[in-house]
Amino acid sequence: MAAVLKRAAIQNNAASPGKVEFFLKKSLKPIVFLLCLAPLMLLVYGAFTNSLGVNPVETMTRNTGDWALYFLLITLAVTPLRQVSGWSGLIRFRRMFGLYVFFYACLHFLTYVWFDQYFDWNEILKDIIKRPFITIGFVCLLLLTPLAVTSTNKMMRRLKKNWQKLHQLVYPISLLAVLHYFLMIKADYAEALIVLFILCLLLGYRLLKKFRVIS
Amino acid sequence: MSIIIKKPSDIKSSEITDQSTYLNRRKFLKQSTALLGAAWAGRIAMPVEAKGNDFPGVIKSSFSTTESINTLKEITSYNNFYEFGTGKRDPAKNAVNFKPRPWSITVEGEANKTGVFDLEDFINPYQMEERIYRLRCVEGWSMVIPWVGFSLAEMIKKFEPTSKAKYVEFTTLYDPERMPGQIRRVLHWPYTEGLRMDEAMNPLSFMAVGLYGEVLPNQNGAPIRLVMPWKYGFKSIKSIIKIRFTETQPPCTWNVTAPKEYGFYSNVNPEVDHPRWSQRTERRIGANFWEPKQETEMFNGYADQVAHLYTGMDLRKYF
Numbered sequence: 302m303a304a305v306l307k308r309a310a311i312q313n314n315a316a317s318p319g320k321v322e323f324f325l326k327k328s329l330k331p332i333v334f335l336l337c338l339a340p341l342m343l344l345v346y347g348a349f350t351n352s353l354g355v356n357p358v359e360t361m362t363r364n365t366g367d368w369a370l371y372f373l374l375i376t377l378a379v380t381p382l383r384q385v386s387g388w389s390g391l392i393r394f395r396r397m398f399g400l401y402v403f404f405y406a407c408l409h410f411l412t413y414v415w416f417d418q419y420f421d422w423n424e425i426l427k428d429i430i431k432r433p434f435i436t437i438g439f440v441c442l443l444l445l446t447p448l449a450v451t452s453t454n455k456m457m458r459r460l461k462k463n464w465q466k467l468h469q470l471v472y473p474i475s476l477l478a479v480l481h482y483f484l485m486i487k488a489d490y491a492e493a494l495i496v497l498f499i500l501c502l503l504l505g506y507r508l509l510k511k512f513r514v515i516s
Numbered sequence: 517m518s519i520i521i522k523k524p525s526d527i528k529s530s531e532i533t534d535q536s537t538y539l540n541r542r543k544f545l546k547q548s549t550a551l552l553g554a555a556w557a558g559r560i561a562m563p564v565e566a567k568g569n570d571f572p573g574v575i576k577s578s579f580s581t582t583e584s585i586n587t588l589k590e591i592t593s594y595n596n597f598y599e600f601g602t603g604k605r606d607p608a609k610n611a612v613n614f615k616p617r618p619w620s621i622t623v624e625g626e627a628n629k630t631g632v633f634d635l636e637d638f639i640n641p642y643q644m645e646e647r648i649y650r651l652r653c654v655e656g657w658s659m660v661i662p663w664v665g666f667s668l669a670e671m672i673k674k675f676e677p678t679s680k681a682k683y684v685e686f687t688t689l690y691d692p693e694r695m696p697g698q699i700r701r702v703l704h705w706p707y708t709e710g711l712r713m714d715e716a717m718n719p720l721s722f723m724a725v726g727l728y729g730e731v732l733p734n735q736n737g738a739p740i741r742l743v744m745p746w747k748y749g750f751k752s753i754k755s756i757i758k759i760r761f762t763e764t765q766p767p768c769t770w771n772v773t774a775p776k777e778y779g780f781y782s783n784v785n786p787e788v789d790h791p792r793w794s795q796r797t798e799r800r801i802g803a804n805f806w807e808p809k810q811e812t813e814m815f816n817g818y819a820d821q822v823a824h825l826y827t828g829m830d831l832r833k834y835f
Contacts, residue, residue, distance in 0.1 A: 357805060359657075
């Protein structure tokens with residue numbers, strides 16, 4: 302996992318002249334890479350300093366899940382932001398953000414498997430079959446896996462047109478991820494509604510583009 | 517036993533705690549709580565049972581468990597009290613300025629003695645007891661809490677409920693200015709809860725006005741709350757302003773909000789899952805999380821005292 306992320310981080314796309322471009326190419330990506338690790342670092346720091354609250358497992362589960370979802374929104378925001386702002390350099394961060402979705406989703410699942418079920422695979426299986434919100438979360442993780450695996454340049458070249466088709470899976474995944482979030486809530490939907498609103502904007506933009514309502 | 521029921525106008529001003537005394541008391545409480553927090557954060561060696569002394573003459577109850585008690589920090593920093601916000605840490609933050617006194621409690625419905633009572637008069641007649649109870653939240657975590665208070669049954673008897681009184685309904689204060697969580701309608705305010713009369717009259721049913729020997733902290737339901745140790749935590753309604761004896765089953769907030777998920781009874785039962793998660797195990801707050809969670813017991817381990825209340829009932833149907 303770390304190796305894939307690292308490769309993504311040091312990945313350089315098209316060469317372009319100019320000092321700003323040079324800075325973007327050489328420094329910005331590693332900086333963003335490290336920033337994306339900050340939520341995990343804060344969790345690790347919190348675990349060592351005993352500051353994750355009195356139910357650290359709940360904090361870890363919530364946090365990793367939240368960040369998987371936030372990175373999903375960030376990833377989906379790259380294309381609209383690039384098109385609206387005209388800053389084409391943004392595209393070089395998309396793969397990294399996408400891999401961070403997978404990274405935090407894996408940590409989220411690991412927290413559940415380890416500290417919620419303590420590797421009781423029988424219970425885990427029952428949970429996945431029986432509880433819709435866990436079923437949906439698990440499906441999200443399953444669907445994210447091929448996207449992470451085929452994120453390399455090599456796979457991109459090998460899959461050609463199919464690569465794009467495959468990676469359009471991110472749209473159903475994003476809807477399922479937000480549904481997973483909604484189904485877990487007891488009463489307060491405020492945060493989930495904000496997430497849903499942002500997702501609607503990001504997907505709505507694409508629909509408007511597709512049907513040529515906006516150019 | 518004679519019953520002294522006073523209207524607020526009957527209370528002599530000398531009986532009311534002078535506000536400066538009251539504020540000093542709160543200040544002292546706040547300082548001692550802060551000290552406890554600092555002690556924990558700095559890991560200063562301190563006795564396991566930090567005891568306040570707000571209830572001199574409190575007696576220890578034989579209903580208490582001998583399990584190790586959760587720390588005051590755990591009990592007061594991890595709360596479900598939506599009146600002060602939906603996050604677990606919200607109540608500790610948002611209830612700081614809540615003033616639980618003066619406070620009055622209305623008793624009404626199917627009883628001979630009803631009326632409006634000042635809190636101090638309301639709790640005065642009872643011998644304060646410390647009861648160390650397990651608390652199991654419907655979300656799958658649990659704590660062990662040293663409550664201070666009195667028997668609900670004793671309290672009910674004083675009001676002489678009539679033969680029509682089949683249920684007791686409790687209502688929490690509704691005042692969005694004092695309880696900022698009520699500004700948004702995340703639940704159907706005011707929060708209400710209810711018990712069948714025989715449940716309420718069970719010796720385990722308890723009214724708490726303190727914990728750890730101190731006046732009940734705001735985030736734990738000050739100034740007076742219910743404690744039903746064999747039921748999921750949300751049945752133990754906080755900051756009570758009204759008690760009503762009724763002939764029909766009263767509406768209960770979570771039951772009204774999500775009837776398929778939270779039943780009227782809401783007894784702790786490892787056999788009956790919440791639709792979204794299993795109730796078989798629980799995480800004891802403060803326990804080592806590298807080790808598996810503990811098994812949840814039927815009626816939260818109080819089956820000997822309460823199982824008879826539900827004989828012949830299908831607990832899957834009446835969950």
